[in-house]
Amino acid sequence: xxxxYGYEDGSGFxxxxxxxxxxxxxxxxxxxxxxxxxxxxxxxxxxxELVAVVAESRRKxxxxxxxxxxxxxxxxxxxxxxxxxxxxxxxxxxxxx
Amino acid sequence: xTDTREYWRWSERTWHAPDLDWRQAGAVTVGVDVGSVSSQxxxxxxxxxxxxxxxxxxxxxxxxxLRALKGAxxxxxxxxxxxxxxxxxxxxxxxxxxxxxxxxxxxxxxxxANYMAGPSVRTILDMxxxxxxxxxxxxxxxxxxxxxxxxxxxxxGRGMEVIADVLSVPIEEIGPRSFEVDEEPPxxxxxxTVFAKSEATSLLRAGWSVxxxxxxxxxxxxxxxxxxxxxxxxxxxxxxxxGIGKNIGVTRRIERLIGVESVRLPxxxxxxxxxxxxxxxxxxxxxxxxxxxxxxxxxxEAGSRSGVAGA
Numbered sequence: 001x002x003x004x005y006g007y008e009d010g011s012g013f014x015x016x017x018x019x020x021x022x023x024x025x026x027x028x029x030x031x032x033x034x035x036x037x038x039x040x041x042x043x044x045x046x047x048x049e050l051v052a053v054v055a056e057s058r059r060k061x062x063x064x065x066x067x068x069x070x071x072x073x074x075x076x077x078x079x080x081x082x083x084x085x086x087x088x089x090x091x092x093x094x095x096x097x
Numbered sequence: 098x099t100d101t102r103e104y105w106r107w108s109e110r111t112w113h114a115p116d117l118d119w120r121q122a123g124a125v126t127v128g129v130d131v132g133s134v135s136s137q138x139x140x141x142x143x144x145x146x147x148x149x150x151x152x153x154x155x156x157x158x159x160x161x162x163l164r165a166l167k168g169a170x171x172x173x174x175x176x177x178x179x180x181x182x183x184x185x186x187x188x189x190x191x192x193x194x195x196x197x198x199x200x201x202x203x204x205x206x207x208x209x210a211n212y213m214a215g216p217s218v219r220t221i222l223d224m225x226x227x228x229x230x231x232x233x234x235x236x237x238x239x240x241x242x243x244x245x246x247x248x249x250x251x252x253x254g255r256g257m258e259v260i261a262d263v264l265s266v267p268i269e270e271i272g273p274r275s276f277e278v279d280e281e282p283p284x285x286x287x288x289x290t291v292f293a294k295s296e297a298t299s300l301l302r303a304g305w306s307v308x309x310x311x312x313x314x315x316x317x318x319x320x321x322x323x324x325x326x327x328x329x330x331x332x333x334x335x336x337x338x339x340g341i342g343k344n345i346g347v348t349r350r351i352e353r354l355i356g357v358e359s360v361r362l363p364x365x366x367x368x369x370x371x372x373x374x375x376x377x378x379x380x381x382x383x384x385x386x387x388x389x390x391x392x393x394x395x396x397x398e399a400g401s402r403s404g405v406a407g408a
Contacts, residue, residue, distance in 0.1 A: 001204075001240040021241070046204035046381075047239060048388070 001045070005054040007062040014070075015096040016062065016084075020051040022092035030087035037065040040084065040093075052093070070097050100265060105258035106153075107135075107268050107340065111168055112367050113148040119173060122147075124181040124386050127170075128378025129162045130202065131189030134226025134254050135340060137375035138165035140175070144383045148173060149372050154226075158189030165375075166195070182386035184378040188227075198385060203232055203243050205377030210336045211238025212376060213368050214360040219332040222322065222351070222359075223373070224341035226254040229322055231329045238377070244329045246321075254340045256290040257347075260314050263297045264307050275311040275346035282309050284317035311346065319350035326355055336360045342370030 006015040016039075031040045031052050039062070041055040058065060069082050084093050119125050122142035130137045132154060139149040150168030154161045162185065170176070177195055185193030186205040193199070202223070210221045211234065221232040229246040246253075261268040282305070285296055293314070300310045318341075335357045341347050352358050362368055368376075 002242040046200045048385070 003053065005059060005062060007066075009063050013096075014062075014066075016054060016066070017094045017096070018052060018054070019092045019094075020045055020049070022090040023051045023088075024049045026088070026090055026092065028087070028089070031084045031093055034083040034087035036068075036083060039065055070095075102265070104261040104265055104267050107258075109150070109152045109168075110369060110371075111148070111150045111172070112369075113169075113172060114142075114146060117142055117145060117147050119147055119175055119179070124383065125175065125179055126379055126382035126386055127166065127180050127183040127195075128205065128375040128380070128382055129165055129183065129185050129193050129196065130187040130205065130372075130374035130378060131158050131162050131165075131185065131193060132187045132202075132226050132374070133189075133228075134258070135371065136161040136165040136187070136189075137372045138162075138169045139372055139375040139379040140169050140173075141379045141383055144380070146367075146376075149369070149375065151369065151371055154189070158192035159194045161189065162193040162195075182382045182389070184382040184385070186374050186378040198382075200378060200381050202374045203230060204240050205374045205381065206230070206338050207232050207234040207240045207377065208238040208380050209373035209375070209377030210234070210338055211236075212380060213338075213362065213370075213373060214334065214336040217334045218336045218360060220326070220329075220335045222326060222335070222337045222339075222342075224253065224322065224337065224339040224347070226340065229253055229325060229339075231326050233329060233332065242329065244325060246325055253290075256293060256318070257341065257344065259290055259293045260297060260311070263294045264301075264310060266307060266311065269343075271311055271315070272344040272346035272348075274308050275315045276349075277308045278306070278312045281316065282313040284320050285310075285313045286317075315344070315346035316350055318347050319354055322347070323351055323354035326351070331355055331357050333357060334360050338370045338373035340371045 001020045003018050004015045006013060029042060039054055039058045040052045042050050043053045045051050119142045124143055126141045128139045134154055135151055136154045137151045140147045148169040150165055152165050152168055183196045185196035185199045186202045190199040206223045207221055210218050216236040223230045230243055232243040233241045235241055261271060297310050337348055337359045
């Protein structure tokens with residue numbers, strides 16, 4: 001299942017997208033430790049599979065929590081070197097910025 | 098004399114399998130869907146449909162869940178203790194007091210639709226009481242992607258209830274009556290539930306017939322939902338769940354707009370699109386119960402093996 005976690009700031013709408021079908025194939029779950037802001041946690045989904053999700057306590061703070069990484073990344077382009085996407089070899093985590 | 102009829106009130110429904118005895122079943126599993134407008138309970142006996150009940154959601158979610166369950170279980174002499182596993186879903190899922198697990202209504206509607214309309218269903222439109230979702234799923238009824246309407250009850254079941262009351266038309270007659278017009282009117286400009294009353298009254302004052310207003314309202318609702326469907330894309334087969342799924346005034350117009358016909362349940366089917374969420378929850382409950390039994394058996398087997406090894 002594709003889950004979108006979004007926020008809006010002065011420059012537009014942004015989303016972190018997690019594809020749980022790809023996420024379940026991952027053994028490392030490196031995203032949980034890679035994110036400097038602790039945005040990701042592992043949770044059992046509706047299908048009893050352990051998948052990465054954006055932590056409930058972080059969902060309304062994505063604008064502030066993700067902005068340092070978004071800034072380093074230049075806010076766009078195809079070369080994305082974000083700690084979370086780098087730690088996700090299958091490409092389950094994507095960003096709209 | 099004041100008209101005291103409640104035109105918005107849809108018929109609550111109960112069904113029991115005539116040839117199934119839950120006392121002979123190894124597992125009785127329950128799914129309860131507490132929605133913002135209606136609550137449903139579905140009971141399965143060994144994975145086969147035993148009973149369901151659909152009722153209006155009251156001010157308390159736990160009471161509504163219990164009322165829905167009792168409506169289905171009491172005529173069968175089935176008590177809470179006889180239930181092997183229960184899953185809660187819907188807007189009030191966290192308030193189902195007897196549920197061992199909660200699962201989102203998105204996953205439950207997909208699974209329920211897969212059971213009702215078959216494994217070829219890939220796109221589901223769930224038209225609920227206060228929201229509307231388009232769900233894409235695979236052949237097992239597993240959700241692949243979904244999209245929801247924005248934070249507004251416009252073009253949902255509650256909006257239809259308001260229109261029924263404003264126009265004094267029983268809610269179940271809205272669909273057929275919306276086609277009793279000479280030509281299709283333009284959709285109303287605003288499907289907002291709050292402004293529905295003033296918009297409908299102004300159209301009547303402008304000389305529109307009641308049926309024409311109904312047609313314009315159904316068309317506007319269909320247009321709004323069709324936009325949502327197109328954002329996610331339609332893949333055949335297409336199935337509509339939720340209470341509005343029974344309103345042909347909206348469903349036929351949606352089909353016309355997106356150019357895809359929805360799967361129709363056979364005329365003699367006892368299934369109701371409104372119970373899809375609860376049915377999906379009951380199917381999840383059945384799988385989870387079987388899984389729990391297998392895990393328990395595995396633990397016991399491992400325990401007895403280590404006991405033998407220890408001896």
